[in-house]
Amino acid sequence: MSIDEHTTLAGRTVRSRVVFGPHETNLGAGRAFSDRHRAYYQRRAEGGAGIVVTEVASVLENDWPYERAPLASLCGPGWQSISAACTAYGALVLAGLGHTGMQGSSAYSQSVLWGPSRVADPVTRELPMVMEQSDIDELIAAFCSSAALAIASGMDGVEIDAGPRSILRQFLSGLTNTRTDRYGTDRPALLREVLQAVRESVGAGGVVSLRLSCDELAPWAGVTPELAAGHAAELEQYLDLLVVVRGGLYSVSQYRPDFHEAPNFNLDLCRGVKGAVSIPVVAQGSIADASEAREALNVADFVEMTRAQIADPDLVLKSGRGDQPRPCVLCNQTCLVLDPRNPVVTCVGNPSAGFETVDPDEREQDRVSGAALVVGGGPAGLEAARILAGRGYSVTLNEQSSRWGGMIENFAQGAGRTRFGLLSQWLEDECRALGVVLRTETEVGSQDIEDARARGELVVIATGSVARPPTYPVDSSIxxxxxxxxxxxxxxxxxxxxxxxxxxxxxxxxxxxxxxxxxxxxxxxxxxxxxxxxxxxxxxxxxxxxxxxxxxxxxxxxxxxxxxxxxxxxxxxxxxxxxxxxxxxxxxCSPRLPADTHQNSSVLRVGDAIAPRTVLESIREGRSAGFTTRTSFNSDERVST
The missing domain is CATH 3.50.50.60 (FAD/NAD(P)-binding domain)
Known part of the structure; x- marks a missing residue:
């Protein structure tokens, strides 16, 4: 089954079987959605996403899990803008709704955390208050009113979060729910009542999806696959779609793990839950490329490819026409942003993700003529050459060593981590396809650069780094x-x-x-x-x-x-x-030092040639260099990031 295949959901046409799932972005304006949100989601809808689920909005003001967490009561205008932008490209748009309960934070709300029982979160160690019936009633009403607001704001439906950090999962789990009332003896009761209220609020024409943690990886007391299958069978009467995920109190990091976890890790879990329900099911779990998605579609009806679409918003369109999307390396270094520093969501291989209203769009650049010389074939040099060639420059890329990719390729080859190697290979392949002249084992001296400058060529120095001498005595025996x-x-x-x-x-x-x-x-x-x-x-x-x-x-x-x-x-x-x-x-493993020896040349420097840089910073600077319109720079000038 192809990922770009059209299908239907709740009587609505869905343009592809790919879901762009909810995740923290730090794109908010206060606790409301911003125009950067709109552009971010629109770009994925434009690239072929069938279903877009917005960042989970807290249904109550007392839930403020991170500084820029959306608050549902303030999200109406943002939802309206996002819906209008995404539906124009045929995407179905759902509003993520949730409450983090005892796994939230009191840092911003300055109010007590809510929880089903007096159990402390193992990360924050903060002990919540035990919710009483009036609090539970307020929570149910808040889910109901938030869903109604989403529909009134033009959203196609809602997705209720009962995932690893949700209060609804906390009520389902014996790890966190030790109550003796009916919400303890019948743990699915709260989720059932929330979904019933939301279904009535949304109406027959709206979509109701549930993101359900089906394995907390804590079988001694937590939600197990067997329990989850029973919950799903009981709750499907209120649902149009079920997203199968894993993770819980002691395993939040297993929700979206990095490349140490094999892709498609949830397929067996998904298969078991799907066998218990008759509604469409979404497979989630490090599904990062089209081949992995096709495998997942043998089990599920839709595939969630969130990080893969952060890496390349045109994933669906490119896969449909046989092109190679920019690979997701599953590093989690810049797309997981639940961080007190409030970094904006982005991707090490695609630094324009999250910056759609800030960065130039490479698809819309005016064609230019001229020649460019890029020195250094690491990630910064490859990205600079790719962008320059895409704009029309005749580009020559010279690399001193025998292979492309610089430090990320060294890391991929030596440590046996192939996913970073996928990124350097993609950059090389794109450069070749765009006609960049690629030369390995080629030394470029100061005179070569001066000659290129004299010919009016744009010169980009991306020569990387060299080892820093030890700061401690080391004798010859070592x-x-x-x-x-x-x-x-x-x-x-x-x-x-x-x-x-x-x-x-x-x-x-x-x-x-x-x-x-x-x-x-x-x-x-x-x-x-x-x-x-x-x-x-x-x-x-x-x-x-x-x-x-x-x-x-x-x-x-x-x-x-x-x-x-x-x-x-x-x-x-x-x-x-x-x-x-x-x-x-x-x-x-200390930081390395710039390898640039062309200090007197009027050239542009990027990546490690300036200072020790991460992969993100190197590619971002290479990208910015590719968009430059100047050919002359001061000797100490670098590209703005």
Missing amino acids: RWMDASEALELADVKGPVALVDPLGGPIAVAIAEALRIRGLEVSIVTPDTIVGSRLGMSGDLVGANTRIQQAGIVRVCSSRVVEVVDGSMCIEQVYTGVQSQRPCATLID
Whole structure:
């Protein structure tokens, strides 16, 4: 079955079987939807999404789970704008509605959290109040009125959230519901009453969808697949659509995990639940490309491809005509934004996601003529060359090494993580298709750049980075290398120690790759936990679990003092106590330094040639460079991001 196949839902035509699901965006204006929301959803509808579900709006003001969380009572104008924009392209638009209950936050509402029972959230440790009947009645009425407002605002229907962070799931689960009244003896009672009220409010002509956590991965007391199948069978009388997801109190990160979890991980769960109902079912679970979607459509009626459509809003259209969409690498680094810093949702491979009203649209650029020289074939250089060639430039891209992709390709090859390799391969393929002249193993000197400038060519320097020298003594008995070198070498000897001052994914990935080779491996970090920044991508617990199971030694709250005579001296950062560990190879995962040697040239610099950059920043700067209309720059000038 093709993902772009037309179908029907509740008597309405749906242009494709692909769902763009609800997720946090931080695009809000206060607690209302903004024009950036409208543009964000419109772009996915334009690209072929069959169903668009907006960011979940809190049905009550006391639910304020993150600073820019939409509040349903304020969402009428935004829903109206989004609906008008998306339905123009044939998409069905549903308003996400929910309440996070005890898994919310009191930081913004400054009010007590609600919960079915006095059970603390394991993340915040905050203890909620126990909801009384009047509170339950208020919640049901709020779902009802919010659904009515959504329909009055032009939405095709609503999707009720009973997923991993929902109060409705909290009432379903024995982990959080220990009540002795009828809402405890009959745990589906609240969800049943909410759906009944919403169904009456929406009416026969509106769509009612339910996002249901069907496995909390806590079989001792939580929702299990067997229980969920029974709940779904009981509740389908109120529903037009059921979205099968997983996750709960102790497994929220398993809702949208990163690339360590294989795609289509929910298919067996979806198959079991679908067998219990007669309504259409949506499969969800790291479905990132068309082949995975086709496999899922053997089980379900629709597929949710949220992150894949953040990566490429034209996913459906491109897949339908046989083109290759920009791949989703499932890294979660910039699309999971439930973060106190309020980052706007975007994608490392598509930095214009979330910035549709800010960035130029590459489909609408005026054609230009001229030549451009791009030096460096990492992600920044490849993206700059791609955009420039798409605008009409005659582009030559020179790379010093024998392959394209720079650090992300090194990481993909050496650590066995192929999804980042998909991104660098896509960039290379796009450049070739656009006629970019690609030259590997080609040195570009200052005179070459000056000659190009004299010919009036636009020059973009994307030469990447070089290793930072160690900041501690290392004698000749120790083999010292930086992270990029470690992944390319097959003869690394143990014991191996990794120095990780960043707390990102690199040290963890290298440690796992080397441990698979059978080497003795340790990670030294000044943080109190390994991979401290992985919480933002949902892999903090998973990474430390894998490290523990692999037998990798974690040396936390420590720094390297010196490495001599086959031994590493480390110092505890809080006490100053020093100790020794054997070490034959030391791999430093510190930030690298710019490799640009063309400091006097009037050129544009992007990516690591400026300073240590993430994949997102590198591609964003390469993209911005591709849209430039200038050919002359100051020696210290870089592209604006």
